[in-house]
Amino acid sequence: MVRMARAFSSFDCDSDGKISAAELRLYVEATLGDGISAEDAAALVESVDADGDGLLSEEEFLKLAAEGEGGEEDQRRRGLRDAFGVYEVEGRGCITPASLRRALSRLGASRDVGDCRAMIQRFDLNGVGVLTFDEFETMMDS
Template sequence: MVVAASSPLGELGSLFAAFDKDADGRISAAELRLCMRAALGEGVTAEDAEALVASVDADGDGLLDEGEFARLVRAEAEGEERRRGLEAAFRMYAVEGEGRITPASLKRMLSRLGARREVDDCRAMIRRFDLDGDGVLSFHEFEIMMSS
């Protein structure tokens, strides 16, 4: 099946057609990888491209049809939106200009939200997700904490 730009998915159909380099109606992990590098400037490993395909490959053929591709694009957009929200929340808690959440900055933000905590309580909260043991939370650690 060749997907035309007049696809029921509109712009996604056009994007699908652009990614479907051999016009067979399916996008392989290799095609996905090639197009992501060209269109987005993002180098994606073969393993990551295969994992992306597998994450939405409903029929298990190792290829994306138009519907599966649409699900992948939507999932990626939702993930990006979630990440932007987490970044905004992180900035609220983080020490300004330092890009990290300290026990004092956590205490200050919790206090603004009406939750009174002592610095030692905040230190204990941070310790639970402080993967590198530096006593503060980086964005990566905050992201993990918010996913728990």
Template sequence: MVVASKSKPSSSSELGSLFAAFDKDADGRISAAELRLCMRATLGEDVSAEDAEALVASVDADGDGLLDGDEFARLVHAEVEEEERHRGLRLAFGMYEMEGEGCITPTSLKRMLSRLGAHQEIDDCRAMICRFDLDGDGVLSFDEFKIMMSA
């Protein structure tokens, strides 16, 4: 879920404007309810109350259940970094996928590893995939690939 607009705020004034837009009651703090409302209205993201509270809690340094300007900035920057990481993983996944099927197969893994100079037998590629193939279909989906890359 992305709190910031589709691009990273480039200045503290842009971040301040974004904070002001989320701070509906202009009290200098953003509640989970305000965060949720603004994410729905401005970004089209429907966030549950629990997820909004978890987002606030993830950066709420003083434990008051509200975001001040610094805490909000940390949340925005964390979300932007996560989005950039996700985009990088998508690119890497696309390199290994190569067959247009939306998954990494033993054959596509073998082909990519070979391009990288690591020659593996197809059975070795199957075994590599099996370690992270959570649904047992013999291939890696993007979600399984993300898990593999974070291991």
């Protein structure tokens, strides 16, 4: 569940502690590799939205994620690879500060390259200034 809580934070683009249907669409695309319609995302939100605010709290998001998670390691790694692909947009097989900035910008969370460099540095285990998939996986598991 720690991994899913971290996913919640990653996809809470505006850091308001809630995930909108639009943010949920990004999550589904990143984890499953398939897009869903705005209507389907809204229906998913509505299906677990206990307080009726049209947004998912972390608890509601975790409930939704638990319903969709098969629990198999292969599925988990595929989901991580898909999420990694959202941020690895340069085709270099790693997340660079520039690719992280672009991906966050597309998700509505603008950061400058210096901020992105600092974010990467926290999990850059080999100290080369980028995140490999293994480092990304370690970050998501922590």
